[in-house]
Amino acid sequence: MKALNNQPGTLRKAVERKRQRLIKKLIKAGVHKMQDGRQLYELTLTELQQEINDLERDGGD
Secondary structure (H helix, E strand, C coil): CCCCCCCCCCHHHHHHHHHHHHHHHHHHHCCCCCCEEECHHHHHHHHHHHHHHHHHHHHCC
């Protein structure tokens, strides 16, 4: 990951880029929403990462 400078919002933008990458990966794997009905864009970065980990553990991509 590129070094983050001290510009305001830099970390927030980096987190949002990571969230978007994970959402795209989940959609590619056929996941469009959670079992509780929430859409992927409603999930936190941590929740998205956990979902990716679960997919990989269960034999997904």
